[in-house]
Amino acid sequence: MKKRTALDIIVLGIVVVIALIVVSLSFQNTTKLSGTLGLNPYLTAGLVEILFASLLFIRGKQRALQRNVPIFLELGYFISLGFVTAVNMYGLAQTNALIGSIVGLTISGAMWLMENTLVWLWTRSHEPHVKSIRERMLAAKKVIQEEKVIQKIEWMKWEARKPDLRLIKVARREEEQRKKIIGEGLPEYFRQEPEPLQEIVITPVIEDNQSGPQETHVIPFKRQIGFYQEEKQQDHLFQANTEARIKAIQTAKELTDELGRFPTYKEMKNKGITTHYSRIAFREIKNG
Numbered sequence: 193m194k195k196r197t198a199l200d201i202i203v204l205g206i207v208v209v210i211a212l213i214v215v216s217l218s219f220q221n222t223t224k225l226s227g228t229l230g231l232n233p234y235l236t237a238g239l240v241e242i243l244f245a246s247l248l249f250i251r252g253k254q255r256a257l258q259r260n261v262p263i264f265l266e267l268g269y270f271i272s273l274g275f276v277t278a279v280n281m282y283g284l285a286q287t288n289a290l291i292g293s294i295v296g297l298t299i300s301g302a303m304w305l306m307e308n309t310l311v312w313l314w315t316r317s318h319e320p321h322v323k324s325i326r327e328r329m330l331a332a333k334k335v336i337q338e339e340k341v342i343q344k345i346e347w348m349k350w351e352a353r354k355p356d357l358r359l360i361k362v363a364r365r366e367e368e369q370r371k372k373i374i375g376e377g378l379p380e381y382f383r384q385e386p387e388p389l390q391e392i393v394i395t396p397v398i399e400d401n402q403s404g405p406q407e408t409h410v411i412p413f414k415r416q417i418g419f420y421q422e423e424k425q426q427d428h429l430f431q432a433n434t435e436a437r438i439k440a441i442q443t444a445k446e447l448t449d450e451l452g453r454f455p456t457y458k459e460m461k462n463k464g465i466t467t468h469y470s471r472i473a474f475r476e477i478k479n480g
Contacts (some may be wrong), residue, residue: 200313207306211248213299218244218276221296240279244272252307258313273300373456433469440469441476448477 219237226236247269254261277300284292323331443463447455454477460470 200310203306203310203313207252207310210303210306211245218279222285224283225279240276241273245275247272248303248307251312255311258315273304276300351480436466436469438471440465440473443474444470444477 218241222237222240223233225231226233229236244330247265251261251265251269254265277297280299283294284296286292389396391440440460443460443465446456447459447463453457454474457467457470461467
């Protein structure tokens with residue numbers, strides 16, 4: 193059996209106190225009822241309050257200890273609780289009909305609530321929470337929504353790797369316009385050869401306190417005419433990394449055979465292949 197905590201003992205004390213308050217209020221209101229009916233107030237109180245208190249504690253004890261609660265005990269308890277509630281409402285309504293009835297009903301409702309709270313603390317408060325059908329449905333819908341968002345993000349990334357359609361339209365329009373204009377011929381200004389290089393001679397000024405011959409520096413000066421530019425000699429040309437290319441293709445084929453599909457860039461990166469060579473490898477495999 194679960195070990196009782198200080199909270200369980202406190203709740204038990206609260207339930208007992210509320211039960212005593214209900215019995216005390218009921219005794220006072222039962223006195224008013226007995227005066228109306230011409231009955232002995234103590235005998236009437238014994239029938240109403242003592243019966244209710246006995247049924248309350250017997251039923252609460254049986255439920256807290258998880259023992260059998262027969263149907264006649266259940267019926268007797270609820271009938272007694274209803275009668276006590278009616279007596280309290282009648283007695284308090286003598287002072288104020290609306291507020292008295294509400295207070296009488298509230299007192300009995302608080303009694304019932306605290307009794308069930310005590311039984312729950314005594315029997316099932318230590319059990320882990322079990323998700324209801326509604327909670328599991330909400331959790332499943334949340335997972336489904338996250339999957340849809342992930343799919344949409346992946347599609348957006350895949351679409352972003354393609355050439356931009358708007359940029360293609362702009363580039364095509366500009367290219368057609370350039371062909372049309374150039375086809376009509378270039379003006380004289382754009383067809384003339386560049387002028388020969390001019391040399392600018394700079395003679396530094398030497399102060400009086402300096403000695404030695406004056407030095408003359410010749411700085412070549414280029415002037416561009418139109419859009420003509422002299423072609424530069426490239427000393428170093430880009431050389432493709434053939435070894436990395438072969439390694440990337442071989443790795444992509446191995447992963448494709450292993451996974452049964454094209455590997456992702458992340459899977460290629462885990463094998464030491466960069467995104468650039470991964471694209472080359474995928475293109476080579478597709479072209480066969």
